Amino acid sequence: MTDLxxxxxxxxxxxxxxxxxxxxxxxxxxxxxxxxAERQHGIQDRPRPPDWLLETGLNRNSPPVQVHQGxxxxxxxxxxxxxxDEARRAITEGVxxxxxxxxxxxxxxxxxxxxxxxxxxARWVRLLTRTxxxxxxxxxA
Ligand SMILES: [Zn+2]
Numbered sequence: 363m364t365d366l367x368x369x370x371x372x373x374x375x376x377x378x379x380x381x382x383x384x385x386x387x388x389x390x391x392x393x394x395x396x397x398x399a400e401r402q403h404g405i406q407d408r409p410r411p412p413d414w415l416l417e418t419g420l421n422r423n424s425p426p427v428q429v430h431q432g433x434x435x436x437x438x439x440x441x442x443x444x445x446x447d448e449a450r451r452a453i454t455e456g457v458x459x460x461x462x463x464x465x466x467x468x469x470x471x472x473x474x475x476x477x478x479x480x481x482x483x484a485r486w487v488r489l490l491t492r493t494x495x496x497x498x499x500x501x502x503a
Pocket of ligand 1: 429430431434435436437460461462463464
């Protein structure tokens with residue numbers, strides 16, 4: 363700093379101002395460090411939400427209500443975390459997949475269910491047309 367004032371009063375004022383500013387900057391640094399530490403701490407400590415949830419019935423004896431993805435906004439109050447296999451099994455065993463988060467779709471079950479339905483429909487159509495043909499054939503014979 364070459365352009366400092368030469369006189370003592372102004373140098374003292376400048377010193378006071380700089381000291382004050384330095385204190386403020388250091389306080390801000392401490393605060394930022396604390397926030398960063400809390401953030402790190404939070405990331406490490408926060409338990410990871412389960413990937414899949416089973417929404418259970420009102421009591422022990424009632425059947426499970428729905429299967430959800432872990433982050434579903436529509437999950438009920440009574441849920442417990444389940445594994446991917448458990449979620450898949452629950453849905454294939456008839457537990458309703460939630461309409462909001464579509465765990466069946468996420469698990470790839472939706473496609474296979476639709477494929478099964480389509481296959482069943484196609485089989486029916488084939489069966490019906492064959493029966494018709496046979497009936498016509500019988501009528502002609
Ligand atoms: Zn859901």
